[in-house]
Amino acid sequence: xxxxxxxxxxxxxxxxSAQPTYNHAxxxxxxxxxxxxxxxxxxxxxxxxEVIRTVEADEVYVVPLFISEGxxxxxxxxxxxxxxxxxxxxxxxxxxxxxxATLEVGDADKVIHYCGPVGTHDxxxxxxxxxxxxxxxxxxxxxGFGLAVxxxxxxxxxxxxxxxxxxxxxxxxxxxxxxxxxxxxxxxxEIDDVTDYMDADDIVVVPLFVADGFHTQEDxxxxxxxxxxxxxGWDVPGEVDGQRIWYAGAVGTEDFMADxxxxxxxxxxxxxxDALEQVAAWTGGTPxxxx
Amino acid sequence: xxxxxxxxxxxxxxxxxxxxxxxxxxxxxxGIHEADCSATDLETALEDARAAVTNWYxxxxxxxxxxxxxxxxxxxxxxxxxELEGHDGHGSAVDDRYETLRAGVVRHWGQxxxxxxxxxxxxxxxxxxxxxxxRHVEDADRDRGDLEQYxxxxxxxxxxxxxxxxxxxxxxxxxxxxxxxxFEGLSSTAFVETxxxxxxxxxxxxxxxxxxxxxxxxxxxxxxxxxxIYDIVDELPxxxxxxxxxxxxxxxxxxxxxxxxxxxxxxLAVDGGDGVFPCREPCSLVTAAARKWTVLESExxxxxxxxxxxxxxxxxxxxxxxxxxxxxxxxxxxxxYDGANRYRARYLRAKRMDGETFAGAHEVTDDEGxxxxxxxxxxxxxxxxxDGHDDG
Numbered sequence: 001x002x003x004x005x006x007x008x009x010x011x012x013x014x015x016x017s018a019q020p021t022y023n024h025a026x027x028x029x030x031x032x033x034x035x036x037x038x039x040x041x042x043x044x045x046x047x048x049x050e051v052i053r054t055v056e057a058d059e060v061y062v063v064p065l066f067i068s069e070g071x072x073x074x075x076x077x078x079x080x081x082x083x084x085x086x087x088x089x090x091x092x093x094x095x096x097x098x099x100x101a102t103l104e105v106g107d108a109d110k111v112i113h114y115c116g117p118v119g120t121h122d123x124x125x126x127x128x129x130x131x132x133x134x135x136x137x138x139x140x141x142x143x144g145f146g147l148a149v150x151x152x153x154x155x156x157x158x159x160x161x162x163x164x165x166x167x168x169x170x171x172x173x174x175x176x177x178x179x180x181x182x183x184x185x186x187x188x189x190e191i192d193d194v195t196d197y198m199d200a201d202d203i204v205v206v207p208l209f210v211a212d213g214f215h216t217q218e219d220x221x222x223x224x225x226x227x228x229x230x231x232x233g234w235d236v237p238g239e240v241d242g243q244r245i246w247y248a249g250a251v252g253t254e255d256f257m258a259d260x261x262x263x264x265x266x267x268x269x270x271x272x273x274d275a276l277e278q279v280a281a282w283t284g285g286t287p288x289x290x291x
Numbered sequence: 292x293x294x295x296x297x298x299x300x301x302x303x304x305x306x307x308x309x310x311x312x313x314x315x316x317x318x319x320x321x322g323i324h325e326a327d328c329s330a331t332d333l334e335t336a337l338e339d340a341r342a343a344v345t346n347w348y349x350x351x352x353x354x355x356x357x358x359x360x361x362x363x364x365x366x367x368x369x370x371x372x373x374e375l376e377g378h379d380g381h382g383s384a385v386d387d388r389y390e391t392l393r394a395g396v397v398r399h400w401g402q403x404x405x406x407x408x409x410x411x412x413x414x415x416x417x418x419x420x421x422x423x424x425x426r427h428v429e430d431a432d433r434d435r436g437d438l439e440q441y442x443x444x445x446x447x448x449x450x451x452x453x454x455x456x457x458x459x460x461x462x463x464x465x466x467x468x469x470x471x472x473x474f475e476g477l478s479s480t481a482f483v484e485t486x487x488x489x490x491x492x493x494x495x496x497x498x499x500x501x502x503x504x505x506x507x508x509x510x511x512x513x514x515x516x517x518x519x520i521y522d523i524v525d526e527l528p529x530x531x532x533x534x535x536x537x538x539x540x541x542x543x544x545x546x547x548x549x550x551x552x553x554x555x556x557x558x559l560a561v562d563g564g565d566g567v568f569p570c571r572e573p574c575s576l577v578t579a580a581a582r583k584w585t586v587l588e589s590e591x592x593x594x595x596x597x598x599x600x601x602x603x604x605x606x607x608x609x610x611x612x613x614x615x616x617x618x619x620x621x622x623x624x625x626x627x628y629d630g631a632n633r634y635r636a637r638y639l640r641a642k643r644m645d646g647e648t649f650a651g652a653h654e655v656t657d658d659e660g661x662x663x664x665x666x667x668x669x670x671x672x673x674x675x676x677x678d679g680h681d682d683g
Contacts, residue, residue: 011461012461012575012576012579013459013461014459015452015453015459022445022448026445042575043461043575043579044461044463044575045462045463045464045491045492045574046491046492047492047574047575049572050491050492050495050496050571051492053360053492053495053496053499054360054487054491054492054494054495056356056359056361071519075518076518076519079516079518107506
C-alpha cells in the first residue's frame, strides 16, 4: 500500500488557506493512484505531528505544498514529522533541486519518502503558464503578452527568489511570451513598478504563492495600483498606466497543481499509473514528464 | 469461508471457531458444538450460527485492517471487544450485539452521535454488513427530515469550517460544531473518513491510548522543540502554563482530554477534561497563543492609580467574564443590568476613557505609597487573575 501526504501551511485565521490543499488532494484521490491521500498542516489539523499515524500504508510519500526550500521544508516539517536522521544534506540540493530522501519516522513503522516542495519542481513552470492561460481564457496566450512571476523576495528566504528566478528562466526559454520577468514584494525589482519594468500592453501577473491570502489578495493588487483598496476588488484585466494587468492570483489555486504533487511522488518512486494523464485531461494541463 | 478454511485450516473469531482437518470440521459457536463433521454437516450447523458467520465475514473480509485504529474504532462503535493484546476486551457477544445492532448502537465522539446498524439491504454472507449514521449530539431527537442529508466524507469539510455564527473554526475539536446535518447509511470506510474529517487524528490517538501507547509530549518538551518565532514559548513561566491550559484546553473550549502536563512528573492543576479522545501535546493554536502570552508575561506587574466606583470595577470583571465565556452576543440590547451590556460598556467608556486608555490612569510609584490603591474589598485587583486561575 502507498499513501500520499500533502503537507501545507494552513492558517488559524483564514479558512481559504487550506482550500487548494483539499482541492488538489481530492483530484489525486479521484485518480486512484494512492490507497490513501491525506492533508496535513502546520496551523490546522491534522497537524504534521499527527498525520503519519493516520495512514495505514507502509510506504508514504510526503510532498510539501510549499513554494521554496527553506525553513519549513528543511526544519519544521522534518522535525514535526519526526523524520529520523534527517538533514537538509539528504536532499543534496542547490536550493531548487531537491527531489526526495527516504527516511523512517519516530512514531510509526513506515518508510517515508520526503519529497522536495512543489514550487521548485520543473512541472511548476507549466502550472504558471497554465495559470496565465486560465486568467486570460486563452490557451495560446503568449504573443503580445508579458508575464510577471511574483515572489516574496529574499528577505524572508533566499531560496524563495531562486525558485522564482528558476521558473522565470524556463518560461523565457519557451520563447512564448514577449517578455518574462521575476518581480518581488520586498526587493528590487518590485512588483509595485511592474508597468515600468514591462513594455507589453498586456501583462499577466502570476504570484508564486500556494494559497490566496493577505499577500495575493491585498498587498499585490494594491502595490501594482490595480486597486486603491483591495476591499473594492479589481478588474481582470485592469488598466494601470495604460497597460492591461491580468492578475491571476496565487498559482497554487490552479487545478493543474495536482500534477506537480503527483510528479513529486512519482519522482520519489510512487507507482501512479496513468494519474498524470487523468489529471491533465481533467485540468487541461500538460504534464512535464517526457519533456 | 471454505476458501479460508482450505488455506488457513482455522477460523477463530468473536466466539466462532472452526477447524479443518482433512475433509472434516469441528465447529463451535454459541449453542453449537459439532466435532469431526462433514462439509455438508458444517453448512447445516452454520445455518444456526448465521450471526457468527456474517459477523466473521464483515470483520474479516470487509473491514479487515487488523491492529489499525480504523478497525478498533469500528469495533468500539458497536460495542464489540477491542481485540487488545493480552486482554479479553470488554464487549458483548455476537448474538447480543446483533440484537442491539438491529435497533442501532449509539456512541458519542466529541459532539458526534455515531450510530451503527445492520444493513437491512444485504443478503447472503453480507447480511452482517454494518452501516453507519452520523449527526450532531444536539440533533439526537430531531427528525431526519429536518436535517440536511450528506453522503460524502468530503462534505464534512464544509460543516467543520465555520461555527453557527459564521466564524472560522481554527480548532476542529472546539465544541462549536454546527448542527442540522445528517450522514446516513455510510459504509465503514466512508464513516471513518467522515469522522476523520470532523475530528482529525482523534481515532489514531485514541487507539494508541487503548494500547497504553499514547506518546504524550508535555508542555516543556513541546515548547523547547519550537524554533523561529515560537522559539520563545519555553520561557513562559510555569504558573502561566496553568492559565494557558485553563484558557484554551478545558472542556468548554476543546473536546480533547488534555493528557499533557507541564512536564513528566509535574502535573498541571487544571482539569484535563472528560473527552473520549486524548490530547497528546499542546496544539498549534495553544503554541501560537502562548507566544503572545510569553511576550506579555515578560512585563512586570505595576500598581496603577485610576478612578473607578466600586460598581465600575465590578463592571470590568463582568465584561472580562462575558468575553471569556463568549456570551457577549447573548446579552440583550436593553439589559442594562448586565455590566457587559453594550450600552453599559459605552457609558463606561464615555465617562472613564480618554482615547484607548483610562483617563488619568498613572502608575503608582513607591514615593506615593500603596495605601491609596487599597480601596475597601478591592485591593486585590491585580491578584484577582491569579486567584481565579488557581481554582481549577
